[in-house]
Amino acid sequence: MKRTDIRLIFENKEAYSGNEITVCGWIRTLRSSNAIGFIEINDGSCFKNLQVVFEAEKFENFKEVTTYTVGSAIICKGILKLTPEAKQPFELSATDIELEGLADLSYPLQKKKHSPEFLRTIPHLRGRANTFSAVFRMRSELAFALHSFFRSRGFMYVHTPLITTGDAEGAGEMFRLAPVGGKEFFGQPAYLTVSGQLEGESMAMAFGKIYTFGPTFRAENSNTARHAAEFWMIEPEMAFADLEDDMELAEAMIKYVLNHILTNCKDELEFLNRFYDSELIERLNTVANSEFGRITYTEAVDVLMKHNDEFEYKVFWGCDLATEHERYLTEKIYKKPLFVTDYPKEIKAFYMRLNDDGKTVAAVDALVPGVGEIIGGSQREERLDLLEAKINEVMDNPETYSRYLDLRRYGGTKHAGFGLGFERLLMYVTGISNIRDVLPYPRTAGNAY
Ligand code: 4AD
Ligand code: MG
Numbered sequence: 406m407k408r409t410d411i412r413l414i415f416e417n418k419e420a421y422s423g424n425e426i427t428v429c430g431w432i433r434t435l436r437s438s439n440a441i442g443f444i445e446i447n448d449g450s451c452f453k454n455l456q457v458v459f460e461a462e463k464f465e466n467f468k469e470v471t472t473y474t475v476g477s478a479i480i481c482k483g484i485l486k487l488t489p490e491a492k493q494p495f496e497l498s499a500t501d502i503e504l505e506g507l508a509d510l511s512y513p514l515q516k517k518k519h520s521p522e523f524l525r526t527i528p529h530l531r532g533r534a535n536t537f538s539a540v541f542r543m544r545s546e547l548a549f550a551l552h553s554f555f556r557s558r559g560f561m562y563v564h565t566p567l568i569t570t571g572d573a574e575g576a577g578e579m580f581r582l583a584p585v586g587g588k589e590f591f592g593q594p595a596y597l598t599v600s601g602q603l604e605g606e607s608m609a610m611a612f613g614k615i616y617t618f619g620p621t622f623r624a625e626n627s628n629t630a631r632h633a634a635e636f637w638m639i640e641p642e643m644a645f646a647d648l649e650d651d652m653e654l655a656e657a658m659i660k661y662v663l664n665h666i667l668t669n670c671k672d673e674l675e676f677l678n679r680f681y682d683s684e685l686i687e688r689l690n691t692v693a694n695s696e697f698g699r700i701t702y703t704e705a706v707d708v709l710m711k712h713n714d715e716f717e718y719k720v721f722w723g724c725d726l727a728t729e730h731e732r733y734l735t736e737k738i739y740k741k742p743l744f745v746t747d748y749p750k751e752i753k754a755f756y757m758r759l760n761d762d763g764k765t766v767a768a769v770d771a772l773v774p775g776v777g778e779i780i781g782g783s784q785r786e787e788r789l790d791l792l793e794a795k796i797n798e799v800m801d802n803p804e805t806y807s808r809y810l811d812l813r814r815y816g817g818t819k820h821a822g823f824g825l826g827f828e829r830l831l832m833y834v835t836g837i838s839n840i841r842d843v844l845p846y847p848r849t850a851g852n853a854y
C-alpha cells in the first residue's frame with residue numbers, strides 16, 4: 406500500500422492538491438450529521454491532524470463510519486482539496502474509509518485533559534496525546550541534531566559497554582547485575598554503567614575526538630523531578646583539550662541543537678509555548694543567540710551566601726550546590742545559561758584535574774534556567790602520579806583502574822570532556838518540568854511502569 410505521511414502534505418500541499426492519496430492513522434475526533442461527517446486523523450508523522458470529510462451520498466457505509474470511536478486505527482483514501490477559506494488549509498475528501506482496529510470505549514484518551522500523573526500510568530498509550538506527540542517527536546529531533554553537531558565537528562561516535570565492572574563516577578550509585586538464580590556470570594561483580602566516560606577516554610586516546618550517546622543507570626534514591634534511574638547521556642571526549650575547549654564545545658553544541666529545534670519543531674514548540682511555558686520560544690531564541698555566563702564555584706558561593714535566608718540548604722564554601730542554588734544562580738542572578746567552574750576537589754569525581762591551588766579541580770557544570778545542571782564535565786587528570794595517588798586514596802577497588810592509568814602511561818595528553826543529560830536538555834527545550842514526562846518509559850525509584 407502506498408501511504409502518504411500527513412507531514413508531507415503540510416510541507417507541500419500544492420504538490421498533493423487534487424491527487425488521490427491514502428493516509429493511515431488514528432481518530433482524534435469524529436463528528437457527523439445525517440449528511441456529512443468529519444474525522445480528525447493523526448498519523449504521528451507530524452503534530453497536526455488531517456481533516457477527513459465523508460459524505461452520506463458518496464458512502465455506502467456512512468452510518469457505520471459515524472460509529473467509529475476515538476482512538477480507532479483507520480485507512481482513508483480520498484482526494485486532497487485545498488480549502489483556503491476554511492480554518493484548516495486543506496481536507497481529504499474521502500472516497501473510502503477502512504477500519505483497521507476499533508478502539509474500545511474504555512480507551513482512556515477520550516477527553517482532552519488528563520493529569521500528567523494519570524498519563525504516566527499509561528505509557529503505552531500516552532504517545533497519542535498531544536503533549537507526548539510533541540515531546541517524543543522532539544526527542545527524536547534532538548538526538549538527530551546532537552549526532553549531526555558532533556559529526557560536523559569531526560567527532561567519531563563510539564559505543565561503550567553498558568555492563569561494567571568498575572564505578573566510573575566513584576559515587577556508589579550502581580545497579581548490581583547477576584543472572585536470575587545464577588552465580589557471578591562474569592566471574593566478578595558486574596554492574597550497569599553510570600557513565601561511558603572511562604572507556605570514552607581510551608577511545609579519545611586513539612581517535613582524538615569521540616562521543617558516546619547511550620543509556621546510563623543510576624541507583625540514586627532521590628525522588629526528584631530531574632532524576633531518573635535510567636537516562637541517556639551524551640559524552641564527548643577530546644584529546645589535546647583543556648577546560649576552555651570543553652566549554653567552547655558545550656556552548657556551541659547547545660546553540661546548534663536549539664537552532665535545529667527552533668527550525669524543525671515549530672508546531673510542537675507553539676503547542677508547548679501555549680500550554681506549558683509561555684516564554685519557551687522567546688527563551689530558546691535568546692539563548693541560541695547570546696553568550697553563556699562563566700563564573701567559578703568560589704564566585705558562585707560568594708553570591709549565593711548573600712541569599713542564604715532564602716535557601717533550605719545553607720551555602721558555604723565546600724558544600725555541594727543543590728538544585729535550589731543552581732536555579733537561583735541561573736534564573737534569578739544571571740538570567741541565562743551559566744558555566745560554573747573549579748569546584749572543591751572533595752565534592753567532585755576522582756578523575757578531575759587538580760588545579761594549582763591544590764584545593765579545586767578543573768570541573769565545569771552547565772546550569773540552565775528551569776532545570777539546573779544539564780552538563781557535568783572536566784579536564785581530566787593526565788598526571789600519572791597524581792591520578793594514581795587519588796585513586797588509591799578514594800576508590801574502593803584501586804586495582805580495577807589499572808587500564809585507566811595505562812592511558813597516562815602510554816602517550817597520555819591533556820584531555821577534557823563532559824556528560825550532557827539528554828532528558829535534562831529535552832526538559833529545557835520543551836519546558837516540561839518533570840523528567841518522567843520526557844522519557845517514553847520512565848524508571849525512577851519506586852516506579853518502572
Ligand atoms: O555530572 P555527571 O554525573 O557526570 C558524569 O557522569 C561524567 N562522567 C560526564 C563526563 O564528564 N563524561 O552526569 C552528567 C549529566 C548531568 O549533568 C545530568 O544532566 C545528567 O548527566 N544526569 C542525570 N539525568 C537524569 N537522571 C539522573 N539520575 C542523572 N544523573 C546525571
Ligand atoms: Mg554532575
